[in-house]
Amino acid sequence: MRTFLYPGASGHCVQRPAVVPRPPFRSVPFRPVSKWRLHMTTIKLNNYYPHLTECVTLEVSEEIAVTLSIGGRMCDSYKRRKRDHDECSLDGTPGFEADVTYPPLTPEEIMELAEDHAALYAALDRLPPVQARRVYAHYILGRSKTGIARAENVTENAVRDSISRGMEKLKILLGNLR
The missing domain is CATH 1.10.10.10 (Winged helix-like DNA-binding domain superfamily/Winged helix DNA-binding domain)
Incomplete structure (x- = not known):
């Protein structure tokens, strides 16, 4: 039987069965997880978009934060491989590799x-x-x-x-x- 976590009366998570009995008819729709809050993480968009000029913070879910951090680690490992294997572009702008970014044509x-x-x-x-x-x-x-x-x-x-x-x-x- 599948179970879900719901907030209990004391605020702690309580494990309950997946089938939640519906209450008697009300004019307001029944939402059993209305008090449930996703764990949110605050990130700085400047870490992921270096072209931003002002500091922008954003609150995102943990899944999105993990995905962004994986992408950042992949970018760091790419830069490390480029450095370790003596590959560099001298004509690129600082912070970007010329072989990765191509400016749009006019x-x-x-x-x-x-x-x-x-x-x-x-x-x-x-x-x-x-x-x-x-x-x-x-x-x-x-x-x-x-x-x-x-x-x-x-x-x-x-x-x-x-x-x-x-x-x-x-x-x-x-x-x-x-």
Whole structure:
């Protein structure tokens, strides 16, 4: 039989069966745990959000406090591993690692990226089909030159030469656009 803890008359917790008999009809709904209070913990949000400028305290349940502390410990262990294995970023802002945080792109940067992608694909369209396919597979899809050669049943040198000639033509085509 399941049991629950309820506040007793003296304020201490009393173990009672899960089935609580309902009292006779009342106009107010019956709430058997109305005096029961969850254990709350006060936390400082500045410990979890370092970008906050003012001290903010918040009262949360113990479960949330434990979850936040686990996340903090995971972050500390990540920083410790980075330090112990001599991994650091010199171009990051203090308190943040450059490989973890990426600032959002500005609308101008988004437009420039879209224009660059459009120019790149337009230049790829102007290449011969074999060169375009091989350059696309190697640089955009990330396939190896050996894998491309095996897939097309040609020698690896033929793929290397084709890709290098395609890159030279792309350099000329994209150089004319700028």
